[in-house]
Amino acid sequence: MESITIDAVQPQLDALVDQDVYVHLETSTGSYAALEDPTRITTCAFLRNGRLRFSDGQIRGEGPSYRVGLRLDRGWLYAEGLTDWEVTESGALLMGGYDSEGRQNIGLELSRTPFDCE
Amino acid sequence: MSRHVLSVHPHPDDEIGKAGALAHHVDAGDTVTLIATTSGQMGRRMGVPFFANRETLPGLREQELRGSCDAIGIEDLRLWRMLDKTVQFHDPEKLADRIEAVIDELDVSVIYTWYPGHAVHPDHNAVGVAAVIAAKRKPAGRRPVVYGSAFTRERYDVLGQPDLRLDVSDVIDRKLDALRAHRSQSELDMKELDGADPDRRKELLARYTTEEFWVCVSPEAA
Numbered sequence: 001m002e003s004i005t006i007d008a009v010q011p012q013l014d015a016l017v018d019q020d021v022y023v024h025l026e027t028s029t030g031s032y033a034a035l036e037d038p039t040r041i042t043t044c045a046f047l048r049n050g051r052l053r054f055s056d057g058q059i060r061g062e063g064p065s066y067r068v069g070l071r072l073d074r075g076w077l078y079a080e081g082l083t084d085w086e087v088t089e090s091g092a093l094l095m096g097g098y099d100s101e102g103r104q105n106i107g108l109e110l111s112r113t114p115f116d117c118e
Numbered sequence: 119m120s121r122h123v124l125s126v127h128p129h130p131d132d133e134i135g136k137a138g139a140l141a142h143h144v145d146a147g148d149t150v151t152l153i154a155t156t157s158g159q160m161g162r163r164m165g166v167p168f169f170a171n172r173e174t175l176p177g178l179r180e181q182e183l184r185g186s187c188d189a190i191g192i193e194d195l196r197l198w199r200m201l202d203k204t205v206q207f208h209d210p211e212k213l214a215d216r217i218e219a220v221i222d223e224l225d226v227s228v229i230y231t232w233y234p235g236h237a238v239h240p241d242h243n244a245v246g247v248a249a250v251i252a253a254k255r256k257p258a259g260r261r262p263v264v265y266g267s268a269f270t271r272e273r274y275d276v277l278g279q280p281d282l283r284l285d286v287s288d289v290i291d292r293k294l295d296a297l298r299a300h301r302s303q304s305e306l307d308m309k310e311l312d313g314a315d316p317d318r319r320k321e322l323l324a325r326y327t328t329e330e331f332w333v334c335v336s337p338e339a340a
Contacts (some may be wrong), residue, residue: 001171024172026160026164026172027161031162031238031239032239035269035271038271044203046160082173084168092173094171094173096171098164099154101163101166102163102167102169102241102305104168104172104308105162109172116176118201
């Protein structure tokens with residue numbers, strides 16, 4: 001993956017407008033957040049292979065982390081804290097937010113074909 | 119007499135907590151089978167600096183697990199590739215069916231897994247529950263002993279002292295090699311260990327040289 005720049009990622013979002021795409025969206029504190037600090041609650045959410053269409057997709061931010069908003073038929077998808085991106089061989093746009101120790105805090109991935117999921 | 123040992127967990131790297139026990143079994147001539155019910159697809163750690171992403175992580179973790187098995191001496195690795203975090207939502211009886219089939223196939227007499235309710239990650243607990251169900255279905259005499267690992271803060275208060283406390287110093291190099299093989303997950307800890315002065319290293323190693331287990335299923339009890 002590479003550090004996100006708006007110039008690089010915005011055209012990738014534009015290319016996916018107004019078509020059915022599969023989405024992977026996730027965020028997590030890590031499974032052991034509450035074990036490490038009992039005052040915290042372990043929190044995690046992911047959606048894998050959700051299907052949606054967006055009429056406009058925009059990336060914003062000054063770096064090193066960025067926000068992406070997708071305007072849906074009847075709502076929005078929002079992801080904040082994205083730092084790195086790549087396009088896979090199969091054409092999926094991967095965006096992830098990583099901390100200084102390489103842990104993924106957030107992920108937003110968009111693909112015309114489904115993500116692996118057994 | 120050589121026995122067949124089964125270690126069953128949701129994640130690649132869950133075997134590290136019993137890598138010393140499993141190495142002892144291998145050295146005693148026992149055969150060890152390891153089941154990873156998921157590929158750890160949803161792990162947060164991606165290496166330091168990160169070299170994996172959500173889509174490459176499962177394949178990498180399977181490779182890492184193969185390296186860990188080589189270090190310990192495990193030849194029979196089975197990857198079930200269920201999705202990480204979702205094992206808990208499967209019917210425990212059906213998951214137990216799959217584990218029971220392996221017990222029957224291999225005539226397993228010893229099982230290592232997570233102690234139900236004391237293993238923090240919901241999929242750890244789910245696999246522990248299913249392993250206990252599967253073992254309890256076997257009649258006394260053919261019932262495997264099930265050893266559970268526990269790491270909740272309250273484990274000693276609730277479960278008492280462990281039934282088995284193993285010193286695995288004699289195989290610590292193999293255990294650390296196994297841990298190192300899980301590079302995406304262990305890199306930070308290994309950097310700390312390798313960079314530590316002798317006193318700190320001794321302190322850090324202490325968490326790897328002792329393994330504690332609580333018996334979840336006893337072979338004799340009704």
